[in-house]
Amino acid sequence: MRFERKDLLGLENLTADEINLILETAVSMKELFTRSVKKVPTLRGKTVVILFYEPSTRTRVSFELAAKRLSADTVNISSSSSSVAKGESIIDTVKTIEALGADFIVIRHPSSGAPHLISNRISSSIINAGDGMHEHPTQALLDLFSIKEKKGRIAGLKVGIVGDISHSRVARSNIWGLKKLGAEVFLIGPPTLIPRDAETLGVKVYYRLEKIIKKLDVINILRIQRERQKDQLLPSMEEYNSIFGVSLSRLEKARNDLVIMHPGPMNRGIEVTSPVADSKNAIINEQVKNGVAVRMAVLYLLAGGKNENIA
Amino acid sequence: MERIMTKNEMVRVLKRLTAEIMEDTSGGKNICLIGIRSMGVHLAEMLKNEIRKSEKKAPPVGILDVSLYRDDFSRRLPRRIKETVIDFDIEGKDVVLVDDVIWTGRTIRAALDELIDFGRPNRVWLCVLIDRGGRELPVQPDFIGKKIEAEKNQWIEVKIEKGKAEVFLTTEGRK
Structure with missing residues (x-):
C-alpha cells in the first residue's frame, strides 16, 4: 500500500x-x-x-x-x-x-x-x-485513531455524534471516515441542527439521546458553535443543555465502557457537563495528544x- | 533465483557469529542486540537464542525502524513504518546492530543516527548476515556471515519464516 x-x-x-x-x-x-x-x-x-x-x-x-x-x-x-x-x-x-x-x-x-x-x-x-x-479531515483521523486505540477496532462499533451536525465539518469528516471503516453512525440533535437528507449518508438520526444511548460504544460530543447560531435554530443555550447536554444522569443507561470524546474547545455546562468531561471514560486529552x-x-x-x- | 545459503548453513553461520561476538565483547557481558527492521529483527532473535545456549544468559533485544532517518526519503514513496522498540537503556552499553544485508551502508548510517537519539552507547558493533559489497558510505561491518559480490540489478532476499531460513540471489528486482 x-x-x-x-x-x-x-x-x-x-x-x-x-x-x-x-x-x-x-x-x-x-x-x-x-x-x-x-x-x-x-x-x-x-x-x-x-x-x-x-x-x-x-x-x-x-x-x-x-x-x-x-x-x-x-x-x-x-x-x-x-x-x-x-x-x-x-x-x-x-x-x-x-x-x-x-x-x-x-x-x-x-x-x-x-x-x-x-x-x-x-x-x-x-x-x-x-x-x-x-x-x-485531520480531526476525524485523530478521532478514528483514538477510537481504534481505545477499542482495538472501528468496524462494527456504534458511534453517536451529538450536537449541531448541520454546521459541523468535524461531523461530516467523521461520518465519512467511520462509515468507510465499517462503524455504525448515529446522529443525535435537534431537528433544526441535523440536515434533512442526513440519512442518505448511511447514518441513523435520533432526536433524543435517551433513545439510543444504551446501544452506543462511543459518543462524540460536538461543540455548540455559538458563532454559527445567528439563525435562531436554537431557542437558547439553556434549552439545548436541558435536552441534549451530556450529563451523568443522561448517561445512566449507557455502557460502562462508553468512550466519551469531544473535539474541543469545550463549552462546559452547555453540550457537556464537567463531571462527564472529566470522567474516566473521557479521552478528550488523549485526543489532543493523538x-x-x-x-x-x-x-x-x-x-x-x-x-x-x-x- | 539462486539459493546462496541453506538453513543448515545459516545455523552454522549464526553459531560462528555468536562465537566471534562473544570473543570480541569479553563474553557479551555488557552487550545488547538491536535488530533493524525487518529481517534484522529475526536475525537478532536467532542470535539471542544462540548466545543463550552458549553463555546461559541472553542479552536484551531491541528493534529499530530507520524509515524516519533515511536520506532517500524524498526520492521514493514512503514505506509503511513500524515502531522502534528499545525498552532498555543503551547508555554505556556495547550495542550490536544486526541487519540481514549490507549494501550501500545508508541504512546503517540512518540506524546510527537514530540509535544516538536514545543515548550514548559505549561502543556500537555491526553484524550482518550477508555483505554484498557496493558501499556508498564508509561503513564496514565487524561481524560478517557471508561475503558475496552482487551486481547492481541483483537483489538478495533473506527468507526467515515458519521454520524456514534461506537466502536467495535474484535478478528480478525487489518485490
Whole structure:
C-alpha cells in the first residue's frame, strides 16, 4: 500500500486502505513521544506554512508541533495580520506562499471548498485544516485513531455524534471516515441542527439521546458553535443543555465502557457537563495528544517522493 | 533465483557469529542486540537464542525502524513504518546492530543516527548476515556471515519464516 496523493483535502475521497495507512503510520509517530529525543530528521529542509483564516489554538499548535517534530520549518500566517487584511485574494496569497518555497500549506478557511480551489493551482501539498461547514479531515483521523486505540477496532462499533451536525465539518469528516471503516453512525440533535437528507449518508438520526444511548460504544460530543447560531435554530443555550447536554444522569443507561470524546474547545455546562468531561471514560486529552501523531503521519505520507525503484 | 545459503548453513553461520561476538565483547557481558527492521529483527532473535545456549544468559533485544532517518526519503514513496522498540537503556552499553544485508551502508548510517537519539552507547558493533559489497558510505561491518559480490540489478532476499531460513540471489528486482 502506497500513499500517492499530493493533498489531503477531506476523507470523502480517501479509500479505507488510505485511511488505515494513515492510522498505522500514526502509531509509529506516537511511539516517538515516549523517547527522550522527540524529534526525527525526516522532513529536514522542508517548509510548512500554516495559513489560518479563522481563529484556532489546538489545530494550529498541533500542526506546528507535528511539523517541528519531523524537523520541518514552520511559518504561521493568520489572516488578521497579513495581506489578507488588505484584500488580497486567497489564490494570490497561496501563490505568494508557494513562491516563497512552501512544501506544504496547511489551510483553514471559513468557506467550504477553499482548499480544493487552490489545490490544483499550486504544486505545494495542501492540507485542509477545516473548510467552512465542509470537512476537517485531520480531526476525524485523530478521532478514528483514538477510537481504534481505545477499542482495538472501528468496524462494527456504534458511534453517536451529538450536537449541531448541520454546521459541523468535524461531523461530516467523521461520518465519512467511520462509515468507510465499517462503524455504525448515529446522529443525535435537534431537528433544526441535523440536515434533512442526513440519512442518505448511511447514518441513523435520533432526536433524543435517551433513545439510543444504551446501544452506543462511543459518543462524540460536538461543540455548540455559538458563532454559527445567528439563525435562531436554537431557542437558547439553556434549552439545548436541558435536552441534549451530556450529563451523568443522561448517561445512566449507557455502557460502562462508553468512550466519551469531544473535539474541543469545550463549552462546559452547555453540550457537556464537567463531571462527564472529566470522567474516566473521557479521552478528550488523549485526543489532543493523538492529534499531533496523526498530523505527523499525514505530513510524512504526503512528503514522500514518487520513485519506487531505489534500494 | 539462486539459493546462496541453506538453513543448515545459516545455523552454522549464526553459531560462528555468536562465537566471534562473544570473543570480541569479553563474553557479551555488557552487550545488547538491536535488530533493524525487518529481517534484522529475526536475525537478532536467532542470535539471542544462540548466545543463550552458549553463555546461559541472553542479552536484551531491541528493534529499530530507520524509515524516519533515511536520506532517500524524498526520492521514493514512503514505506509503511513500524515502531522502534528499545525498552532498555543503551547508555554505556556495547550495542550490536544486526541487519540481514549490507549494501550501500545508508541504512546503517540512518540506524546510527537514530540509535544516538536514545543515548550514548559505549561502543556500537555491526553484524550482518550477508555483505554484498557496493558501499556508498564508509561503513564496514565487524561481524560478517557471508561475503558475496552482487551486481547492481541483483537483489538478495533473506527468507526467515515458519521454520524456514534461506537466502536467495535474484535478478528480478525487489518485490
